[in-house]
Structures are given as structure tokens and as C-alpha cells.
Amino acid sequence: MSGNKIIIQDRQQQQITTYVIYRETGRIFVPAAASNRHVHLTTATLERLFGPGYQLTPIKDLSQPGQYAAAETVTVAGPKGELKKVRVLGPVRKEDQVEISRTDSFQLGVKPVVRMSGDVAGTPGCRLIGPVGEAELPQGVIVAARHLHLSKEQCETYGLHDGEVIALRSAGERSAVLENVVVRSGPGHDMEVHLDTDEANAMAMPNGEMLEVIR
Ligand SMILES: [Zn+2]
Numbered sequence: 001m002s003g004n005k006i007i008i009q010d011r012q013q014q015q016i017t018t019y020v021i022y023r024e025t026g027r028i029f030v031p032a033a034a035s036n037r038h039v040h041l042t043t044a045t046l047e048r049l050f051g052p053g054y055q056l057t058p059i060k061d062l063s064q065p066g067q068y069a070a071a072e073t074v075t076v077a078g079p080k081g082e083l084k085k086v087r088v089l090g091p092v093r094k095e096d097q098v099e100i101s102r103t104d105s106f107q108l109g110v111k112p113v114v115r116m117s118g119d120v121a122g123t124p125g126c127r128l129i130g131p132v133g134e135a136e137l138p139q140g141v142i143v144a145a146r147h148l149h150l151s152k153e154q155c156e157t158y159g160l161h162d163g164e165v166i167a168l169r170s171a172g173e174r175s176a177v178l179e180n181v182v183v184r185s186g187p188g189h190d191m192e193v194h195l196d197t198d199e200a201n202a203m204a205m206p207n208g209e210m211l212e213v214i215r
Pocket of ligand 1 (some may be wrong): 147
């Protein structure tokens, strides 16, 4: 039985807590959040689904600087079924990407392929349905690999580096160790672990749980 969960919602408090625990104990605890299913669209796909010249409507900033949840949603369709009201995240990207859980993949009837964001070559495709039109994606459906975002400064502070593979331990009744967590660092990254809803639910993890880094 491991100890109680440390849960902190406020982003600034999360970072202060990480620093204070590290300074006092040498242990690294990082805040985690579950990413619900979502899509990233190219300008071309956005216009096909929503109309020529269409611009996304930002409604909520995400933890990673410059990234936002948009008001727009789409339907994701596969050979076996579909997922409705899937959130579009902005800004637009160079490649279409649909991030789903393994559970979602069974509902769609697509093969669950675990990939880092941006690595979509050879992944399954799907059909996207918007209010104005549809788009057939030849690839881009992934189950996102678990990862830890860190800024360059945070990497230096905690002695971690971009591309490093670590493990994370959660606490509480359903505590677990997650292996194969990839550190992603560079411009546009800020401290947060991203898991999918299957992983978070398996550990009964609320957003803001501080997970311990194991190396
Ligand atoms: Zn992420």
C-alpha cells in the first residue's frame, strides 16, 4: 500500500511544490493530467470540415504554451463505429492527428497504435465529419505514448533531458508504476505528464495528481 495521493490543481502551486519537495528530499514529483480524445487539424482539413477560410474559436488555454481547446468538435468515424463531439485542439498543425484511447480504438474498429505525437507515418486512418463536410484521413490515428513535458529550465533544474525514458509512480489504493514515459523538452513545453483516459482511470488518477519520477 503506497501513501496518499498529492493532488494540486493550480499550475503555479504544482511547480512550487515540485521544487520544494525536490530541494528538501531530492525526490521529483510532477503534476499529471489525462488527455481526453481530441484531434489536431491541418488548415486544409479544417476548411473541408467547417468551410473555406474557417478559423478555430479558442475557448480554453491548455498547459502547454500556445495550445488551446477550441469550441469546435468533429465526429471521428471508423469501420466499426464512431465517436461524436471530439474536441479540436488548436492551433492548426502541419499534419492531421487523432488522439484516442485504446478503449476508443475498439469502438472505432481501428488498430490501437501507440505513438508519440507527430509520429503518424503508417498509422491507421479514419473519417472526420464536420458541420460542412467530411475528410478521409489516410493516417493519423494514434494512442498517444505517455510523456512528460518539461521546459529547458525545468530539465536543467531536475537533471532530466529531452528523450530520456523514465518511470512514474502514482499513489493511493490503485497505485501503479508507469514505465516508458518519454521526457519531451524544448520551446513550447511546460511541466506536465500527459496520460490518456484509460491510463488515468486504471490508477484512479485525478488531474493534478503529483506522480513520482523513478529513474
Ligand atoms: Zn502532451
